[in-house]
Amino acid sequence: MITGIVGAVFVLQYFIPHWPFSKMNAWFSDWFSIVAAFAIWLGALNLMKISAQKVVGRKEDWGYALVIIFSFLLIVIPGFAGGQGYREAGTFFSWLYEWAYTPLSSTMFAILAFFVASASYRAFRARNLEASLLLIAAFFVMLGRVPVGDILTGFMPVGWRLSDLASWVMNYPQAAGQRAIMIGIALGLVSTSLRIILGIERSHLGGE
Amino acid sequence: MRRRHSRHILLFHLFLFCLFLVTSSAIHAQSETPADTAAVDTAKVQIEPPTSVVVTDHKYDDADALELTWVPSVNDRVPGGKVVGYTVFRSINEREFEPLQELLPGSNFYLDESLYRDTLYSYYVMAYSRNDSARSVATEPVSPQREWLHVDRAWLFVIALLISISVFYFISAAKKGEDLFIRKIAGLEAVDEAIGRATEMGRPILYIPGILDMDDVQTLAAITILGHVSRTVADYDIHVRMPVSRSLVMTAARETIKASYQTAGRPDAYNDDMVQYVTDEQFGYVAAVDGIMVREKPATVFLLGAFFAESLILAETGNSINAIQIAGTARPAQLPFFIAACDFTLIGEELFAASAYLSGEPKQLGSLKGQDVGKFVAMVVIIIGVVAVTLGQAFDVAFMQEIFDALTYVFSTQ
Structure with missing residues (x-):
């Protein structure tokens, strides 16, 4: 019932700008943020509990759990000890953020470049008609997106060069396909929302 | 002779002195001219005020906004104009005007938000040059x-x-x-097969519900699918591993899995540690999940929910350990990565349809059929729109263009 009422209110507030509907979106968002802020302790304590159990029981890969506990305390203690200005430049927390967290995060992100290469290699193998079309389209789009594409086709009239072909593929077939997916997603959202609001779908609440 | 010579010397010195005076005054004049001219120019930079300042109600709100429009100063309408900016002044309940907002040259609109009903607001706009200002007439209180x-x-x-x-x-x-x-969805047909494979191999199942919280419908969809997956997992008695990046997802997922184990008649097999919170940080989470994949080598990986840059990193790592992977997301930008790296991909709406499809309940399947009507309407409207705009522009048929404009108006969101 609570899900149904909240869902209906969210739908109504989109069409009714009048008070109290106008404020309900903000109220519910605030409540969610408050609940989520408290819930983060559940998560943090769960992480510490599982890691501590691994270390104490000398379970498999307990060394990683020790690193988690050490890293957690290393960032949390300076954060609390730094008071309200814990993020200001020059604090230990800020130093850790800038010189430990940011490079580590960037390193993980950088791995993506290698994974793109390996995934592209597999995806572009011409195994069947669809994969061959994908390979041809990808070849022209990638070549059209770099200067050498236009250098190679410089003898062609403007509008027929590789960059133009790449733009055409992106603006028409690609955009059309993506919009079809978007329409499907929008309709799927409506259907799912109705199932949840009406209580037909209750799996996320632990129900049938 | 000597007197004549000394007179020449005197005249020469006099000439040099005059030359010095002329040169130095010229140099002095030259050095001072730009600054002095600038000073004279600056002094002359007088500007005209903005005109036609109009305040109107902001439509469709809870009486908390007014729109202010004006015609910029004449000096702001020419290239290289002298206006350096505008300031909007506001008076509340006819009290003194106070500066409200500074705006860039060329501005002619300001939306004043967070206002109150039954309060009178009046405005004027002041244009500035470097050393001058000109204010418009104040609006009537509204x-x-x-x-x-x-x-x-x-x-x-x-x-x-x-x-x-x-x-x-x-x-x-x-x-x-x-x-x-209801048409067959290959990715969902493969769910039981994927779980069976994990059973045969005696390895765990890894379930990743994306990186957004429970307020995102994709996460909700992932949790609803988890209910069906964990019921089968409970039947087969295999281990499911679910690292999550949000505490609320952890709580919801635990409840879902617990209910599934109870339904399967195996509540004793349920363990809270099946679902583990890792971190809210995107790449920290990716590092942890990649580590779990490489160390524990799950036989099956489910990647269902909202994914961003981490989608391919996770999917490629799963691929490298030869796990069977079923992915699904409603983020179109991430779909190509999943299609390239995973065995089965639920594309957009299929993710939302999954729960209903797997349950097989008539009520839920009915909702899937209902959304097909929406698809049919969308197809018809797209065809009419394409025909109308093509005929309208190719043959200059005004009626067709009007049909297209009407469809655009009806289906555009404000």
């Missing part, structure tokens, strides 16, 4: 008004209502036992 309905969204409401009615209709038809055809 109060923001509130409306009950967002009229611009009326068509959207009608469309949503039609789709909802069709969903209701097919749900009730399904309840009455009507046979509804």
Whole structure:
């Protein structure tokens, strides 16, 4: 019932700008943020509990759990000890953020470049008609997106060069396909929302 | 002779002195001219004020905004104009005007938000040059008004209502036992097979519900699918591992898995540690999940929910350990990565349909059939729109262009 009422209110507030509907979106968002802020302790304590159990029981890969506990305390203690200005430049927390967290995060992100290469290699193998079309389209789009594409086709009239072909593929077939997916997603959202609001779908609440 | 010579010397010195005076005064004049001219120029930079300042109610709100428009100063309408900016001044309940907002040259609009009903607001706009200013006439005091309905969204409401009615209709038809055809979704057909593979190999299943919280419908969809997956997992007695990046997802997932184990008659096999919170940080989470994949080598990986840059990193790592991977997301930008790296991909709407499809309940399947009506309407409208705009522009048929404009108006969201 609570899900149904909240869902209906969210739908109504989109069409009714009048008070109290106008404020309900903000109220519910605030409540969610408050609940989520408290819930983060559940998560943090769960992480510490599982890691501590691994270390104490000398379970498999307990060394990683020790690193988690050490890293957690290393960032949390300076954060609390730094008071309200814990993020200001020059604090230990800020130093850790800038010189430990940011490079580590960037390193993980950088791995993506290698994974793109390996995934592209597999995806572009011409195994069947669809994969061959994908390979041809990808070849022209990638070549059209770099200067050498236009250098190679410089003898062609403007509008027929590789960059133009790449733009055409992106603006028409690609955009059309993506919009079809978007329409499907929008309709799927409506259907799912109705199932949840009406209580037909209750799996996320632990129900049938 | 000597006197004559000394007179020449005197004249020469006099000439040099005059030359010095002329040169130095010229140099002095030259060095001072730009600054002095600038000073004279600056002194002359007088500007005209903005005109036609109009304040109107911001439509379709709860009486909390007013729109202010004006015609910029004449000196702001020429290239290289002298206006360096504007300041909007506001008076509340006819009290003294106070500066409210500074704006860039060329500005002619300001939306004043967070206002109150039954309060009078008056405005004027002041244009500035480097050393001059000119203010407009103040507007009459007005109060923001509130409306009950967002009229611009009326068509959207009608469309949503039609789709909802069709969903209701097919749900009730399904309840009455009507046979509804739902096309097969390969990714969902493979769920049982993927779980069976993990059972045969004696390895765990890794379930990743994306990186957004429970307020995202993709996460909700992932948790609903988890209910069906964990029921099968409980039947097969295999281990499911679910690292999550949000505490609320952890709580919801635990409840879902616990309920599934109870339904399967194996509550004793449930363990809270199946679902583990890792971190809210995107790449920290990716590092942890990649580590779990590489160390524990799960036989099956489910990647269902909202994913961003981490989608390919996770999917490629899963691929490298030869896990069978079923992915699904409603983020179109991430779909190509999943298609390239995973065995099965639920594309957009299939993710939302998964729970209903797997449950096989007539009520839920009816809702899927209802959304097909929406797809049919979308197809018809797209075809009409394409024909109308093509004929309208190719043959200059005004009627066709009007049809296209009408469709654009009806289906655009405000």
